[in-house]
Amino acid sequence: MTLRLERDGAIARLLIDRADKRNAFSIDMWQALPGLLDEAAADPAVRLLIVQSANDGAFCAGADIAELLANKDDAGWRAANQAAINRAQYELTRFPLPTIARVEGDCIGGGCGLALACDMRVAGDRARFGITPAKLGLVYPLHDVKLLVDLVGPGQARRLLFSGMLVDAAEAHRIGLAELHLDGMDALVAAILVASRHSTRAIKGFVRSVLDGQSADDAESLRIFAEAFEGEDFQEGTSAFVAKRPPQFR
Template identity: 45%
Template sequence: MSDDLQVERSGSVATLTLNRPESRNAIRLEMYRDLPAILRGIDEDPLVKVLVVRGAGTKAFAAGADISEFRDVRADAESARSYNEQVAAAEHALEDMAKPTVAMVHGYCVGGGCGLALACDLRFCDTAARFAITPAKLGLVYSLESTRRLVDLVGPAQAKWILFSGGQVDAGHALRTGLADVVAEPDELAEQTYGFAELVGTRAQFSVRAAKEIVRRIVAGQRADDEETTDLRNSSFDTEDYAEGVRAFLEKRPPRFTWS
């Protein structure tokens, strides 16, 4: 794994850091290539319940893809196709994680950085955060799947505004439109982000991951239970966490969930 990506775990919360602060965490192709395996390892780690994704330093989550590479890695249609496939695979790996994911956004979250943040379940940002998606400034076309994630959050009109203009969206605008879920003062962002992640880590993980899967299906267009969602719901009654949740409620104490 490249030093440009760092993984740490504290309790039940893992942190994936984009570690290129000297370039505002611009994302290199190698980083995109490494992400699926890294994320798979986090998803398979029974000690991890929640993932926080962040950028190193104080200036940016990520200022986008590393454009200094473009003459080599996106020199023509063929190389651009390969590059785009690597980006899509990385974003898919993040979006498809079974465990909850939170992007902790401080400062700039632009282009490819915004793409990774959109692939997370939630986005906590500070008041200095600035979001932007900039294909219109580079003569590029944003992918359908990345555009779909944006539309799912902010709706079609706001998505058009963001994509047509390539302009920056400040934290207040992001919160109003659904691009951000929480806005905190810069010195309180980590506390709020990790406080939420640790709280989710205390909940019944079967319930949390089932909720994530059911929301995913609803966003994809499912409107009624099928055999899979019915089985998912009914199987919760056979888990030790369900028995523990009932015991804890009756005994008026916090539950101690063990399913991972």
């Protein structure tokens, strides 16, 4: 399977496994992604989703260019491919639990879109990021352009999009395209796993609301905030704080 979900307790891993194509995404992979996300979200044990390569090569080299060329004159296929990409990116961006893109090797085009759709990007020394549609006479999806602008700001987004240039891990960290070096990933994962699943889900939803343009509380956000004080996690978290012990959230 070129795209699969593996679960290990509280961690779900979305593995990209197409080494012979540098993990380039085919239409079948874009179409499969939402179902795998639903499977991970439905597991009450899962607290974190990590998107990563299943091999030691590229994270994802982007779209399968050979497949695109083979179907470039098929309007029906092009429409289906666009719909599959748009849905996959939308669903990954709005996955209810924290997500991390673990990036080693090339993270290009649609592959960079996958990383942008995650909450955080952890980059190793061999990571290279690039968004290259302008080199192919193509256009990047507006949804993913917004993800990039939200992350690095309009100036850096324009630089990356207009030039199609590749940036290394150090540059990605400098401009805010990656939040953490791979060396810090274990500590980040451990911290997320001991936090309240209820809290992280709610806070992630609030962050998405802000990024989607909401700037003031509404009835729903006020309800979520207020009801947390009546939840089991609040009781456990405060009891653990007073007792000076790690919380044990269910």
